[in-house]
Amino acid sequence: MTLSILVTGASRGIGAAIAHELAGRGHRVCVHAGRDLQAAEAVREALPGTGHAVAIGDVADPEACRQLVDAATRDLGGIDVLVNNAGIFEAHPVDTVSFEDWQRAWRRTLDVNLVGPANLAWLVARRLLDRPSGPNGGRLISVGSRGAYRGEPATPAYGASKAALHSMTQSLAVALAPHGILAAAVAPGFVETDMGRTVLDGPGGDAVRAQSPFDRVAAPEEVAQAVAWLATDAPLWVSGTVVDANGASYLR
């Protein structure tokens, strides 16, 4: 069955890899980007299959979220699955940052990484619940982070936002299970993307690679496969799970 899937932040990195993985499995994808429509178009053009769409908009803006869900619904003919992937990762170490920058980083990070995904989850969930055919098969998938479980010193708002995203996933799974809707998340460790390289290319890069017994970090495609499984094939019974995709880096 061909599903219609909205992937946020799909103009590059993990989101682009998720879009490719899902399109390769025969699904229709709306490739969303924050601002860069050209980049989103380029991703869409390279996708296998037909019927894909593009959209832009700041997920921190509730009205933009509403417009995004309207556009994706219109262009894909509905939304069966939401993949909340868009996110930001900003350093704001408590020992050096000013109080103003501390507040700004917390507010922006929570708005983009948590409140935006929460608003999109509401908008998509309510459409699934209102479908004349019933909500069965709907899925809400979020890209969390291993950072939720670690005391990363420079990015406290990031870790807090991802821990809250995991918690929101669990609440949605319970609330929506009676309606046949699955909610789940993937928590990657570091990944070779523009975001990941802000750390990997720095002085701590080798130490980060050494966290995993594979002595490397993930390619975006490896995270995308885990997300695509939850978004399409995983049994309903795994609802509420947060899949660790970190190369066994806890276990070393």
Ligand code: NAI
């Ligand atoms: P990236 O920085 O390469 O791409 C981020 C994407 O999100 C872009 O398409 C960008 O347009 C979009 N985006 C950013 N802010 C936005 C906003 N306000 N509104 C709409 N779109 C916005 O990041 P990457 O590495 O691909 O990360 C994707 C997700 O994976 C994020 O949620 C990130 O937190 C998570 N993650 C990444 C890890 C890594 O090491 N790269 C590790 C663990 C989780």
